[in-house]
Every structure is written in structure tokens, then in C-alpha cells.
Amino acid sequence: xxxxxxxxxxxVLDLAPVAAGATAGAALRxxxxxxxxxxxxxxxxxxxxxxxxxxxxxxxxxxxxLAHLAAHTSTIRLGSGGVMLPNHAPLVVxxxxxxxxxxxxxxxxxxxxxxPGTDQVTALALRRTMEGLxxxxxxxxxxxxxxxxxxxxxxxxxxxxxxGEQPAVWLLGSSGFSAQxxxxxxxxxxxxxxxxxxxxxxxxxxxxxxxxxxxWLDAPYAMVAVNAVCADTDERAEWLAGPAALSFLRLxxxxxxxxxxxxxxxxxxYTEAEREFVRQRRDGQATGSxxxxxxxLGELLAxxxxxxxxxxxxxxxxxxxxxxxxxIAEHVAGGLRREG
Numbered sequence: 410x411x412x413x414x415x416x417x418x419x420x421v422l423d424l425a426p427v428a429a430g431a432t433a434g435a436a437l438r439x440x441x442x443x444x445x446x447x448x449x450x451x452x453x454x455x456x457x458x459x460x461x462x463x464x465x466x467x468x469x470x471x472x473x474x475l476a477h478l479a480a481h482t483s484t485i486r487l488g489s490g491g492v493m494l495p496n497h498a499p500l501v502v503x504x505x506x507x508x509x510x511x512x513x514x515x516x517x518x519x520x521x522x523x524x525p526g527t528d529q530v531t532a533l534a535l536r537r538t539m540e541g542l543x544x545x546x547x548x549x550x551x552x553x554x555x556x557x558x559x560x561x562x563x564x565x566x567x568x569x570x571x572x573g574e575q576p577a578v579w580l581l582g583s584s585g586f587s588a589q590x591x592x593x594x595x596x597x598x599x600x601x602x603x604x605x606x607x608x609x610x611x612x613x614x615x616x617x618x619x620x621x622x623x624x625w626l627d628a629p630y631a632m633v634a635v636n637a638v639c640a641d642t643d644e645r646a647e648w649l650a651g652p653a654a655l656s657f658l659r660l661x662x663x664x665x666x667x668x669x670x671x672x673x674x675x676x677x678x679y680t681e682a683e684r685e686f687v688r689q690r691r692d693g694q695a696t697g698s699x700x701x702x703x704x705x706l707g708e709l710l711a712x713x714x715x716x717x718x719x720x721x722x723x724x725x726x727x728x729x730x731x732x733x734x735x736x737i738a739e740h741v742a743g744g745l746r747r748e749g
Contacts, residue, residue: 419719450738452734456518464665488517495525596625
């Protein structure tokens with residue numbers, strides 16, 4: 410039997426990064442510009458991530474931002490990567506994304522995450538109660554959310570919009586818990602390889618092992634999110650990637666700051682331990698010229714068998730961000746295939 414070779418679609422995860430000396434408004438305008446350009450380039454979907462209490466990230470309200478992006482695009486799928494369900498009442502999420510689906514039918518993805526995506530103090534400020542903030546409560550809250558869309562368990566509350574206006578629901582994860590749950594529910598699964606690379610292959614194996622066909626999917630569908638910085642040369646790509654590495658180091662050290670310039674990142678006096686931290690974070694990601702990025706993404710596909718790759722590019726200047734996606738679309742995408 411001949412081997413089926415499948416072209417792997419590419420998508421975008423954007424954090425609306427706030428550069429040093431710039432404003433959140435500028436960051437959101439740049440994200441809008443990027444959404445329009447990646448639509449022109451043929452990327453399948455454009456997701457924004459929910460983060461709170463982080464000076465370098467402006468995408469704290471995904472539903473609001475997605476409504477704006479939908480009004481400035483026409484074909485690309487738009488979604489959350491993700492909405493952190495512990496931060497919100499399921500009814501609110503159902504109404505927000507039911508509204509988006511009603512306004513833009515067939516274009517909305519609702520990616521759901523299990524972690525708060527922020528510190529516990531901020532999570533409590535969002536939710537106003539500790540109830541629902543534990544991992545144990547997530548399956549129940551997810552079931553409530555899905556029921557608001559489907560109405561399979563009639564109750565006294567109707568989500569309007571929401572009931573009958575269901576976006577495509579994804580589970581997101583960086584460990585095995587959400588992978589198994591996505592499989593058991595028959596939902597598509599997106600893994601956060603960009604910050605949990607060591608768990609990628611085991612989590613995908615669990616997802617496929619536990620997958621049960623559902624009304625949403627007949628077979629498992631796995632997307633892998635990966636950091637990608639592409640430039641004309643390897644050297645320039647490495648230079649452009651410096652601010653993201655420094656930003657993540659500062660975040661993990663409890664010192665979040667707006668995104669530094671590449672020159673500032675290059676001049677930072679890393680300790681040996683900090684250099685090792687950055688090296689481990691960069692492991693398995695894609696940084697370099699189009700030839701280098703094609704090889705790195707190809708290796709990732711070979712290891713994971715992913716059905717789709719979602720690229721996230723965190724660089725200081727929006728022009729470099731746009732250029733990275735242009736180079737990948739024009740010189741990398743056509744060569745990314747996997748056996749099916």
C-alpha cells in the first residue's frame with residue numbers, strides 16, 4: 410500500500426506583546442495588522458492567548474480582541490489559545506463565544522485551558538472565590554460549558570447567544586491531564602510545546618491512546634504550538650529571539666517586564682544557570698533562516714506526528730514578526746509534510 414503524504418497546515422498564536430516604551434494600544438494594533446497579513450498568507454487559524462498581570466502581554470481579554478479581529482478579517486479562523494476556564498464562569502464563556510459564533514459563523518475556535526494562566530492572587534481577583542480554581546473542578550466546569558452550547562441536559566438557564574451557536578471547542582494542555590480528557594471526550598487537542606517541550610511526545614501519546622470517536626471527531630486531531638523566529642539568516646533570527654528568552658527568564662524569576670529590544674537582550678549579563686535555563690527553553694523550537702526553520706519544524710513533525718502546527722513568534726518589532734511569518738509561508742510551509 411502506498412504511503413499517504415499529508416501537507417501540514419500552519420496557524421498562528423499571538424500574545425499581543427507589549428514592547429518596552431510602547432503601549433498596550435500599539436500592541437493590539439500590531440496584532441490586528443498581523444492577523445490581516447497572516448490571513449493573506451494562507452495561515453489556517455489565528456489564536457490569541459489569555460494572560461493577566463503581565464506587563465509584556467496585552468491579550469488579557471480574548472473574546473473582546475477576537476471580536477475586533479473578526480471585524481478586520483474575513484476568512485481566517487479565529488480563536489482563543491486559550492480561555493483559562495478556572496478564571497471564568499462557564500455561562501459567561503458560553504455567552505461570549507456564542508456571540509462570536511453567531512456574528513461570524515464557522516470561523517470561531519474556543520480553546521480551553523485548565524490552568525489559571527496567572528498567579529493565584531490574580532486568579533482570585535478574577536474569579537472572586539477559590540471555588541473552581543482547582544484542577545479537580547475543571548471537568549465539571551467544562552461539562553457545564555459544553556451543555557450551555559448543546560442543551561443536552563436541560564436546566565433553568567439558557568445561554569443566549571450560546572445555545573445552538575457552538576464554536577469549535579479545543580482542549581489545550583502542557584501535561585497529560587488535558588491530553589487524556591481531550592481523548593476521552595473526542596475533542597481536538599493543542600499541546601503547548603512552546604513552553605513544555607519535554608512533555609510533548611508523552612502527552613500526544615496519551616491523547617491518541619485514550620481517544621474515543623465523538624460527534625466532533627472520528628479520529629484524533631493534534632496541534633502542536635511551537636516558538637518560531639525566522640529571518641534571512643540564522644544569526645539575525647538568533648538576535649531577534651533574544652528578547653523573548655529574556656522576557657521568559659524575568660517572568661519565571663517573578664520580575665515580568667515589557668519586551669526588551671534585541672540589543673538590550675544581547676547585553677544582559679546572564680549567569681551560567683540563566684544561560685542553561687534559556688538553552689533548555691529553546692530546545693526543540695524553531696529559530697533561524699528558512700532552511701533552518703524548515704529542518705527544525707520537519708524534525709518536530711517527525712517526532713510528534715502533529716496534524717497541524719501553531720507558530721508563536723515573540724519579537725520586539727512588529728515588522729520582524731510579520732517578516733517571520735512571510736518567510737515561513739513562502740519558503741517553509743510547502744515543504745512540511747507528514748505520513749498519514
